[in-house]
C-alpha cells in the first residue's frame with residue numbers, strides 16, 4: 657500500500673489506529689482504508705457512533721470554556737487526537753489570549769498533524785508521548801516551559817482512558833498526574849461505557865481487539881473512580897446529559913453510551 661505524503665515514515669498502514677478511526681467517524685481525511693474498514697464495521701454495530709463523537713467534541717469545547725471561565729489558562733490534553741474542528745487551543749485562546757496548551761498523543765499521525773497546525777501558534781505545542789508513562793509526560797511538559805505546573809492546569813483525558821487496559825492500572829496513572837497538579841486544577845474526562853448499551857458495547861470491544869487496539873468499556877463507578885481527589889464540578893454524567901447533547905440524543909439519554917465528567921482539585 658502507498659504511503660500518502662501526509663503520513664509519517666514508519667507507520668503500519670495495515671493496522672487500524674484509534675486516532676485515525678476517530679478521524680474517520682468525525683468525517684476527517686487523515687485515515688487509511690484499514691481504518692475506514694474497521695470504522696464501517698463499528699458503524700454497523702452502533703450507527704450512532706458519529707453522533708456520540710460529535711457530542712464528545714461538544715463536551716470538550718464546553719468544558720474548556722468552563723475551565724477558562726474559572727480562571728484556568730493552562731491546558732494539558734493527553735490523547736488529543738488528530739486535529740479537527742474546534743481544537744482545544746482555538747477554544748482556549750478565544751476564551752483568554754493568555755492561554756497555553758500542550759497536546760500529547762502517542763500516534764505519529766496525530767502528532768505530525770498537530771505539529772503542522774501549531775507551527776505558527778507559539779501558545780501551543782505537541783509532545784509525542786504515552787499516557788502509560790505519566791512521569792515522562794510531566795517531565796517533558798516541564799522541560800517545554802509552556803505550562804507552569806505550580807499553577808492550575810486543566811488536564812484533559814477525553815476519550816482516551818478506554819484505550820488503557822485494567823492491567824496497566826489506569827486509576828494509578830490518573831492519580832499520578834493528579835498529584836503533580838496544583839490546587840484549583842481541573843480534570844476533564846470522557847469514557848465509553850457498556851452501562852446503557854451492553855450488547856453493542858461488547859461487540860465494539862471485540863471489534864477493536866481484533867483490529868489490534870484494546871478498548872475497555874467501564875461502568876459508572878469505575879469512571880467515577882478516576883475522579884478520586886477531585887470535587888465534582890459538576891461531576892460525572894451520561895454524555896447526553898451534558899449541555900445541549902440531550903437534543904442530539906433525542907428522548908433517550910442512554911442512546912449515547914458513555915460518560916463525561918469534570919472535577920476540580922481542592
Ligand SMILES: C[S@@+](CC[C@H](N)C(=O)[O-])C[C@H]1O[C@@H](n2cnc3c(N)ncnc32)[C@H](O)[C@@H]1O
Nearest residue numbers: 675678735736737761762763786787814815819
Ligand atoms: C478517540 S481519540 C480522542 C481524541 C480527543 N481527545 C477527543 O476526544 O476528541 C483517542 C486518542 O487517544 C490516543 N491514545 C490512545 N492511547 C494512548 C496512550 N496510551 N497514550 C497517548 N495517547 C493515546 C489515540 O492515539 C487517539 O488519538
